[in-house]
Amino acid sequence: MNEFARRPVVVVRNAVVNQCEHCNVRHRSVCNVIEADGLDRLASVAELRRVEKGQVFIEEGQSARDFFNITLGTAKIYKMLPDGRQQITGFAGVGHFLGLAVSDTYAFSAEAIEDTEMCRFTRPKLRGLLEEFPLLEKRLLETACNELVAAQEQMLLLGRKTARERVATFLAMRLNEAVACGDPPNRLTLPMTRLEIADYLGLTIETVSRTLSRFKQDGKIALPSRDEVEILDPHWLSSVATGEDHHAAFI
Amino acid sequence: MNEFARRPVVVVRNAVVNQCEHCNVRHRSVCNVIEADGLDRLASVAELRRVEKGQVFIEEGQSARDFFNITLGTAKIYKMLPDGRQQITGFAGVGHFLGLAVSDTYAFSAEAIEDTEMCRFTRPKLRGLLEEFPLLEKRLLETACNELVAAQEQMLLLGRKTARERVATFLAMRLNEAVACGDPPNRLTLPMTRLEIADYLGLTIETVSRTLSRFKQDGKIALPSRDEVEILDPHWLSSVATGEDHHAAFI
DNA sequence: CGCACACTTGAACCCCCTCAACCCAAGTGG
DNA sequence: CCACTTGGGTTGAGGGGGTTCAAGTGTGCG
Numbered sequence: 001m002n003e004f005a006r007r008p009v010v011v012v013r014n015a016v017v018n019q020c021e022h023c024n025v026r027h028r029s030v031c032n033v034i035e036a037d038g039l040d041r042l043a044s045v046a047e048l049r050r051v052e053k054g055q056v057f058i059e060e061g062q063s064a065r066d067f068f069n070i071t072l073g074t075a076k077i078y079k080m081l082p083d084g085r086q087q088i089t090g091f092a093g094v095g096h097f098l099g100l101a102v103s104d105t106y107a108f109s110a111e112a113i114e115d116t117e118m119c120r121f122t123r124p125k126l127r128g129l130l131e132e133f134p135l136l137e138k139r140l141l142e143t144a145c146n147e148l149v150a151a152q153e154q155m156l157l158l159g160r161k162t163a164r165e166r167v168a169t170f171l172a173m174r175l176n177e178a179v180a181c182g183d184p185p186n187r188l189t190l191p192m193t194r195l196e197i198a199d200y201l202g203l204t205i206e207t208v209s210r211t212l213s214r215f216k217q218d219g220k221i222a223l224p225s226r227d228e229v230e231i232l233d234p235h236w237l238s239s240v241a242t243g244e245d246h247h248a249a250f251i
Numbered sequence: 252m253n254e255f256a257r258r259p260v261v262v263v264r265n266a267v268v269n270q271c272e273h274c275n276v277r278h279r280s281v282c283n284v285i286e287a288d289g290l291d292r293l294a295s296v297a298e299l300r301r302v303e304k305g306q307v308f309i310e311e312g313q314s315a316r317d318f319f320n321i322t323l324g325t326a327k328i329y330k331m332l333p334d335g336r337q338q339i340t341g342f343a344g345v346g347h348f349l350g351l352a353v354s355d356t357y358a359f360s361a362e363a364i365e366d367t368e369m370c371r372f373t374r375p376k377l378r379g380l381l382e383e384f385p386l387l388e389k390r391l392l393e394t395a396c397n398e399l400v401a402a403q404e405q406m407l408l409l410g411r412k413t414a415r416e417r418v419a420t421f422l423a424m425r426l427n428e429a430v431a432c433g434d435p436p437n438r439l440t441l442p443m444t445r446l447e448i449a450d451y452l453g454l455t456i457e458t459v460s461r462t463l464s465r466f467k468q469d470g471k472i473a474l475p476s477r478d479e480v481e482i483l484d485p486h487w488l489s490s491v492a493t494g495e496d497h498h499a500a501f502i
Numbered sequence: 503c504g505c506a507c508a509c510t511t512g513a514a515c516c517c518c519c520t521c522a523a524c525c526c527a528a529g530t531g532g
Numbered sequence: 533c534c535a536c537t538t539g540g541g542t543t544g545a546g547g548g549g550g551t552t553c554a555a556g557t558g559t560g561c562g
Contacts (some may be wrong), residue, residue: 079407081494087410089403102393107400137388142353144395149358151402152340156330158409159338159453163550194509202410204551209510226508226559243332414518445541455519460542477527477540 019043025071028095030143033135041132045125051075051112058099058110065123067099073116074191077108078199088200090150091192093177097143114191158202161243166201167211168240171221175231188229270294276322279346281394284386292383296376302326302363309350309361316374318350324367325442328359329450339451341401342443344428348394365442409453412494417452418462419491422472426482439480 020043026032034042048071051057057068060079070092077098078088089108092098098118101107121129130137157166171188179185190197198205212229215221220237222230231237239245271294277283285293299322302308308319311330321343328349329339340359343349349369352358372380381388408417422439430436441448449456463480466472471488473481482488490496 077403079403081407081411081497083494083497085411085494087407089406100396100399102396103400108403134385137392141388141392141395144392144399145351145353148351148395148398148402149354151399151406152328152330152359155340155402155405155409156332156338158406159450160332160336199410205509206511206552207550210550213510243334243336246332246334444539456541457520457543458518461518464542 019048020046023071025095029069030097030136030139031069033139034133038133042129045121045129046119047121049118049120051116051118053112053114053116056109056111057118058106058108060107060109061105064099064101064104064106067097067121067123067126068110069119069121070094070096070098071117071119073112073114075110075112075116076192076196076200077110079108086199087202088196089154090147091200097140100140100144100147113193113196162246163201163203163207163211164214165240165243165246166203167197167208167215168237169242170197170201171229171231172234172238172241175234175237186231186234188231190227190229270299271297274322276346280320281348281387281390282320284390285384289384293380296372296380297370298372300369300371302367302369304363304365304367306367307360307362308369309357309359311358311360312356315350315352315355315357318348318372318374318377319361320370320372321345321347321349322368322370324363324365326361326363326367327443327447327451328361330359337450338453339447340405341398342451348391351391351395351398364444364447413497414452414454414458414462415465416491416494416497417454418448418459418466419488420493421448421452422480422482423485423489423492426485426488437482437485439482441478441480 020026020031020034020039021036023031031042046069049057049068051073057075058066072094074094075092075096075098076088077090077092078086080086091113092110098110099106130140157169161169174188174190175185178188192200194208195205198208201208212221212223216223220231220233222232224230236245271277271282271285271290272287274282282293297320300308300319302324308326309317323345325345326343326347326349327339328341328343329337331337342364343361349361350357381391408420412420425439425441426436429439443451445459446456448454449459452459463472463474467474471482471484473483475481487496
């Protein structure tokens with residue numbers, strides 16, 4: 001009995017031989033350390049799953065028996081307080097490996113914020129994989145370190161940055177990722193709502209909205225649609241994001 | 252030329268054969284995965300260093316060529332904004348492994364907040380060690396995962412908790428660690444100043460001081476000296492820390 | 503068309519910050 | 533021994549950035 005049993009999560013298909021070989025996100029995920037001759041083995045332990053928007057597929061405190069690798073869509077990783085206050089600790093996009101935890105229970109929850117697909121690995125199967133491909137372990141350590149660096153950056157944001165700086169950091173970060181993916185260098189599509197941005201930045205939805213409006217009013221960005229942002233002044237954005245522009249509001 | 256060259260950091264002694272064998276913090280650090288027959292090898296790559304209080308021994312942005320394992324004292328891990336705002340992302344006590352980073356530069360700074368001793372490993376030497384002791388890599392991954400969990404918890408604190416809850420969380424956390432080390436279950440000794448607590452909790456020194464005073468006034472804690480805290484009501488403390496007690500101020 | 507939902511905007515409030523004074527203990531030196 | 537300094541901590545008064553509460557504005561979709 002696993003945590004999917006009581007939810008309408010769809011198993012698209014069990015991964016079969018040659019599945020991983022044709023995976024188009026393999027090169028940007030942890031799987032890229034496994035050579036061509038190991039892909040059949042990899043495919044034999046991966047199970048492709050589809051999770052609909054709004055679906056919670058990891059719940060804090062539940063037994064941590066699965067690991068996931070996002071192949072399509074986006075999920076939010078979050079923690080909650082008893083009274084409902086929520087903090088999103090990260091957004092997991094395509095290629096993101098999910099579930100790193102030593103404990104036997106998850107320390108966080110995860111919810112698909114758009115229709116999402118992912119490979120699922122059970123704990124014993126991943127362990128078997130690690131035995132067989134020692135490079136995979138190095139790669140996971142690398143991944144964990146990168147997340148740790150990102151977490152420290154986010155702590156700086158949450159503890160010490162102003163609302164202006166938080167929103168600017170968020171946009172600048174998204175822009176960097178988009179550029180790294182080969183997307184246009186001044187246009188963003190945000191899969192998350194304002195509330196999710198707020199829960200990620202430690203703000204309220206109103207403050208996020210107001211801050212974006214202010215940026216738009218100042219001619220720094222444009223908001224062509226609900227989920228699109230055009231960055232009109234990238235240099236200004238990154239200087240606000242890094243806190244170099246702390247008093248610029250008065251200039 | 253390493254980053255110690257221009258600072259009065261003292262090399263106590265090069266670790267020699269049998270050094271690690273008699274190390275009394277080995278059992279609570281990553282070194283505990285190395286068996287008795289590997290201790291000479293371990294000692295041959297570890298260099299014991301002494302760092303005085305106030306000394307910065309890792310600087311953000313500098314070339315990340317060393318790893319450290321704290322054997323005595325405490326260091327603060329922090330990041331700064333150009334205008335001096337500081338966020339402490341963690342305190343590294345005895346047994347803490349420091350320097351996990353994939354990048355070739357450190358993403359954070361570290362400063363000893365009391366006189367501190369540590370083992371230093373250069374990057375190539377640690378790499379050699381990892382080749383020789385595969386278990387060590389598993390252990391580092393485990394460490395990184397634990398830090399990731401702690402970081403997520405801290406993001407929840409910084410993004411969503413009130414000052415009361417932050418200070419209570421800090422005390423409760425310290426108490427848990429103290430108890431885990433076998434210290435008395437209601438008495439804390441804090442190696443850090445109020446300012447450092449504030450920089451860790453995303454508050455100001457005044458708010459930390461006021462909040463502690465309030466706790467004391469309410470009979471929940473006692474402050475026998477500058478760096479000591481006695482927890483008079485542990486149950487109340489943990490309920491405030493977890494946010495269950497959000498409105499208790501009115502009761 | 504009209505409902506639902508996400509977002510925006512406005513006004514009042516409050517928690518925490520800022521600024522400032524003061525306290526206290528530990529040196530230090532005449 | 534006491535005056536003075538220094539550094540960390542406490543306490544008070546006032547202000548402001550972000551929240552809260554509330555109303556209004558799209559916008560997609562049946």
